[in-house]
Amino acid sequence: MSKPVVAIVGRPNVGKSTLFNALAGEQISIVKDTPGVTRDRIYADVEWLNHKFTLIDTGGIEPESKDIILSQMREQAQIAIDTADVIIFITDVRQGLVDADAKVADMLRRSHKPVLLVVNKVDSFKKFMTDVYEFYNLGIGDPIPVSAASQLGIGDMLDEVVKHFDEDQLEEAEDERPRIAVVGKPNVGKSSIINKLIGENRVIVSNVAGTTRDAIDTEIVWNKKPYVFIDTAGLRRKNKIKEELERYSIIRTVTAVDRADVVVVVIDATEGVTEQDAKIAGIAHERGKGIIIAVNKWDAVEKNDKTIYKYTNEIRNTLSFMPYAEIMFISAETGQRLPKLFEKIDMVLENQTLRVQTGVLNEIMTEAVALQQPPSDKGKRLKLFYITQVAVKPPTFVIFVNDKELMHFSYVRYLENKIRDTFGFQGTSLKFIIRERQEKER
Template sequence: MSKPIVAIVGRPNVGKSTLFNVLAGEKISIVKDTPGVTRDRIYADVSWLNYDFTVIDTGGLEPETNDEILKHMRTQADIAIDTADVIVFVVDLKQGLVDNDFKVADILRRANKPVLLAVNKVDNFEKYQLDVYEFFNLGLGDPIPVSSASKLGIGDMLDQVVEHFNENAKEDEEEETPKIAIIGKPNVGKSSLINKILGENRVIVSDMAGTTRDAIDTMVKYDHKEYIFIDTAGLRRKSKIKEELERYSIIRTVTAIEKADVAVLMIDAVEGITEQDAKIAGIAHERGKGIIVAVNKWDAIEKDNKTMKNFMADIDTKLSYMLYAPKIFISAETGQRLNSLFEMIEMVLQNQALRVGTGVLNDILYEATALKQPPSDKGRRLRIYYITQVSIKPPTFVLFVNDKELMHFSYTRYIENKIRETFGFKGTPIHFITRERKEK
């Protein structure tokens, strides 16, 4: 089941980034709203009560004039409406209600999404109670007083955020159809691929309008199986500001990956693999999704007998943390190797859901530790007592050890490779959790 997405919206300098950092539990974006500073960490995973969700910070650009601010706020509101399950609209107690707050409130009210109004910079609830009530005028329900800087009222706000999750969860449970996200940088051919898949008559079933205005989740039937394709290509908004466009496409990508079981990363064969490709791939890897690397426009390249080998090597170098991802060379224009792409998707879906018996796992572990001794430090050696698989999507294993500090990253990688040698797990990341068990 995909994690719900919570978007934070608000004017510049109302404290969005501070709130985001408090929720993320670490200083990841510098709080001064300098253009581009918060760009790298746009999203963070948050746990509250028994809920896990993703928080997205929609904007940190500082427009020049009032008109610009409103235009930027509208873009933010649009991003939030497009992608989020719950929207947190942050306003500033110290600045009071301003005209732009009303305009954005109007857009959000019509969105049919749960909107929570957080009044920030309230460092004394009793003293400022009446000032908080002023924000009732926005017509977004009860204002929630918070102080991001002093971390006050955050818990009450999160209680209200997670109350809205259950409404969406019910719809999710019914959907067992595998979801496939086509991801990649703009103009790499994502739409062409989806159109090609749909253009084959045996495939098209229906268009389901997604929650978003641009991205349409499309139901596809292929070889008697149904899939939902999530298209992230819906960047119809032409933004003059490069950062805003980039931020928007990253948020879109995060949302699509979050909803998907398998992500197909499209790379432009003519351009080769870029830093932006690696960034997008990293998001899917980090979130434990199945992944396939599809090199598009392969038909447009002059080839000799080394071309494919060299291209593969380049991908492996730049995506060295995900050598498990299968690669396929396609053409969205001609439909070359579409059949193989579907076969690959099926394989990855199966590997994501693969469960391995505890007995077999411990045999592999025993053999692995016999072949290569676990690391030691200051005379103390790592002992791994036991391994068991606790979940799927992605396959997750718990290792019980005598001392967590001794469980070196490279040794975890070694055990992962041993498990992959036996079971493959091609196309899916594997997660490990290390637990300490006191020696008897």
């Protein structure tokens, strides 16, 4: 089930980041981020009244002249129109209605996407309400007064946001075909891989543009089984500044990964694995997807008997936060090992939905505890009572313990490795939830 995407657009200093932070809560700046992934504050997962959505900040503008402001705002509006289901257009009651606001409003109106006009910095509804009415002149609906800084009116605004979430997305959930997102930096060969797969299968390809996304979905049938490939390429604007391209491709990646079951992270063999690759892989890891790392252009690398070994180590080091990811070396150009991609996808899908019986899990846990004593602190030792699997995609386990504080990350990792020793779970992350239980409750 893919989450709706909500984007924030607005001029400099109208309070985009303040609103973003107010909605995202403190979740983002806390250091519980994936090791090895630096988090640009581009997106956050937000929940409101049982609706989950991905919030996107389309970018900061710090230019000098009005022309640049306008052209960059158009750029941001375009990103929002391309990727979002709902757009929050934020204006500033103290600066009043500005020419740039009107021009961007025109673009947004023509996009036929739901747009919420939010007037920020309304610290007192009494005092500013007459100024808020001025924004009716933009002609994109009722202005919603908020103060991001004092968190006034945010709930009313979110109520309006979730009203626009689309029922189309629920239909996607009923579609049984596995969804594979092909992600990676620009020019690593994402589209070439998909084109080669289409070519080799001689299938009839149905390119249906996603309902609100501009990623193209392609059905490919392999061994009589249909798969939907989500291509995040299609970014061919050469004149863009590198940072903007990166920001844009990360936003596109987030929306594609959300819709996928398995994510194929494509790395360019001639460049090696980079920090940008780690960022992109981190998005799939954080969202608990099945992951295959496909090293493309393998035909272009000079090899000896140690090359694969050296490459694998380099990838494992840079992507140390996801040791479970499957790695394969391919060439879209020659088609080398591409048929194996489907075998890997099937294996990862199977592992993503694998359920382990409670009895077996508790046997593994008991044995693990016997082999390595749980940590203790100030004379109190961690006790593990019980483990059970509560979900799939990714496989999620709840462990009941006497004291949550004592359950160190390293001991969870140790148990995870024991479970993997038995069941493999290659290509998928595992999620562990630690719950406390008093001795007498047992």
